[in-house]
Amino acid sequence: MRTERLAYLGDRYTHTYAAALKFAAKTDELVGYHTIFQSINAALGGECDYAVAPIENSCGGSVTDTLDALRAYPLFIRKETVIHVPQHLIGVAGADKNSIRTIYSHPQALAQCDGYIRAEFPDVEVIAVSSTAEALSLARDPSKAAIARTPSEGQHIIENEVEDVKNNSTRFVLLGKEPADGGDKCSVVFETPNKPGALTEALSLFGEHGLNMTKIESRPHKSELGRYVFFVDFECAGQSPDALLRELASRATELKFLGKYSCI
Amino acid sequence: MRTERLAYLGDRYTHTYAAALKFAAKTDELVGYHTIFQSINAALGGECDYAVAPIENSCGGSVTDTLDALRAYPLFIRKETVIHVPQHLIGVAGADKNSIRTIYSHPQALAQCDGYIRAEFPDVEVIAVSSTAEALSLARDPSKAAIARTPSEGQHIIENEVEDVKNNSTRFVLLGKEPADGGDKCSVVFETPNKPGALTEALSLFGEHGLNMTKIESRPHKSELGRYVFFVDFECAGQSPDALLRELASRATELKFLGKYSCI
Structure with missing residues (x-):
């Protein structure tokens, strides 16, 4: 079986990586990109065989970047999968709810935790970045926190599952250049x-x-x-x-x- | 005629302010808020009589914050208006396309200029903020630019109408606590x-x-x-x-x- 390359958003700490693992065969290679657009471009340009992209969340709704790309480019849905996407508040050692002055995350993750942020951090600066992976990379001192799936090295979960609606789920699609013809x-x-x-x-x-x-x-x-x-x-x-x-x-x-x- | 108070997003440099001027009678008072949510809250809590909110853009699509608020709260659409929303690249004296390292704007404005930013500023940091007014307030040295409607004091337009699809238009609604019963x-x-x-x-x-x-x-x-x-x-x-x-x-x-x- 040929090794195929799957493009995805972020690094191994993102929700999209978790979805990519479900789509990939053991021999496949997962390649992280900085934005959804770049990962889709990799599948379009031939750098990768497929792209894994979020298309819809139970709370935030459609991921419009992915929908618009499906219309604009010669890409098709090959498969879909739904995964649980818990959103945790994450920081470095010494960070707690009182030390936080800035919260970083992907816009969809911020939307999913909007009520929580408003209630608990009314005066904190909220900054949208291109992926939860980037948010983690910015939360490097106790005044900064990220909302993401998994702490990266040297980080811990300050508060568990801070999404407004529990059982937060996202539908991901595997995109390829040929239409699929199986499934229901x-x-x-x-x-x-x-x-x-x-x-x-x-x-x-x-x-x-x-x-x-x-x-x-x-x-x-x-x-x-x-x-x-x-x-x-x-x-x-x-x-x-x-x-x-x-x-x-x-x-x-x-x-x-x-x-x-x-x-x- | 009683003076009524209309809540809107931002300050007098925002698109929402331009829409609020169309809805307001001469005697009315316009009150700026930091986020769409806060302006809607002002109308709900009685601090204002109405809120002016964007609901749909010709390129970015629905403004989901406004749709979700219409479902969640006892608010109704009183009137609507469509305005042309040119998006300009704006900076301070000394700022030009080569000096810019960071671009700030509201997420919807960034979405409307996505192709432009990717093509012209592939390596620039793009930061979503709560309003175009806030973006302007952050563009205070030549390394920073905002995408917005009107330069504020000491700023100039670096490039005109940088939205990807010309005739960029937004539909705004006037929200109030009583349902309207006129119109088509x-x-x-x-x-x-x-x-x-x-x-x-x-x-x-x-x-x-x-x-x-x-x-x-x-x-x-x-x-x-x-x-x-x-x-x-x-x-x-x-x-x-x-x-x-x-x-x-x-x-x-x-x-x-x-x-x-x-x-x-």
């Missing part, structure tokens, strides 16, 4: 013409074909306000999505099938 | 039961009532992954939404009508 779940992104009823008609197709939509998310078309593309996830156990996709394509001004894949 | 546009947020077809059925109601959905956005229910609430905007010129809302309520596990309001 499908994803598609499309735009409907800007005329009354067009969106309703397109969405009603899922019901007509007996396919259960599990998620719908709009993102800006990025041309003008009020123009959107729609990401729909639907279940397709034992059923081909082809007939639906043909009809949807005939009603859509833009359509990209993102794959039929399995959850591991 | 309605917004509602609801959750459907977690069973196959429930979402499709709920959405098909809009078509059955001849009401054109102009936007649909999902947000996490914040209990578990895979559970969502849906924000729908629809046109209701010369038509009451009451019949639709009654039917929708009978199919929804949670429903809040956010108002029938006008765009100014």
Whole structure:
């Protein structure tokens, strides 16, 4: 079996690394990048075979960088996985809740702990950085803390699971340059013409074909306000999505099938 | 006419201030706050009568803080307005594109200029702060720049309109504690039961009532992954939404009508 290279965000202390371990075969190589964009670029440019990216969190919602990349680039969803993403408050020796003046984390992690930070640290400076790995690297004196998954060397957990909603979970996807064609779940992104009823008609197709939509998310078309593309996830156990996709394509001004894949 | 107090994000250099000027009567008082959350809190607590908040940008998409607040708190949309939000690169005397080592802005503004920053400043540190006003206050030596609407005192525009998609526009809403009942546009947020077809059925109601959905956005229910609430905007010129809302309520596990309001 060929060794494949999986690009991911951060280093071995990040949530994305934990997800990458689930996707990777034993012989695969995991390659950390500084941002989601850089890891996706590595898969696009051939430096890696796949990219592992967060796509949705139970509290923060969609990871829009990943959705936008799926529409913009020739990438497809190969697999998905859901992992528990506890967010801990982490600092170096001597750091405690009273010594902290600055908290660093990824914007999604900060959003997941927003209520906690407001209640416990109303006067602390909160700085969004590109990954939880970077946040850990900045928490190097007792006045600074990171919100992240795992303490790195010389650090400890100051407070456990500080996310506002417990059982904090994130869905990660494995992205590759070829569409997958197995599994029970499908994803598609499309735009409907800007005329009354067009969106309703397109969405009603899922019901007509007996396919259960599990998620719908709009993102800006990025041309003008009020123009959107729609990401729909639907279940397709034992059923081909082809007939639906043909009809949807005939009603859509833009359509990209993102794959039929399995959850591991 | 009573002087009313409108809470908004930042100071007189922000986009939200420009929107607040459109909503305010001449006699009204505009009160700046440090975060969207604080300005909304001021309207909730009675310190102000209304809050002005961004809800959607043509490039960055929904402002999730505002959507989540509309669901969580007894607030309604009173009016909406769309304004052009040019994003300029701004610094102090002596600052130019070669001197900049750090760029500050609000996360939405950074998202709108993402391609520009990547192309022109690949090695510069990018820091998200709570408002463009705060970004300007941090750009106080030539190594630092802000992305914002208007230079504050002692600052100048280094580069004009650096947003990735021109005609960058943001929709702002005026939020108050009473629902509005005028105008041609309605917004509602609801959750459907977690069973196959429930979402499709709920959405098909809009078509059955001849009401054109102009936007649909999902947000996490914040209990578990895979559970969502849906924000729908629809046109209701010369038509009451009451019949639709009654039917929708009978199919929804949670429903809040956010108002029938006008765009100014």
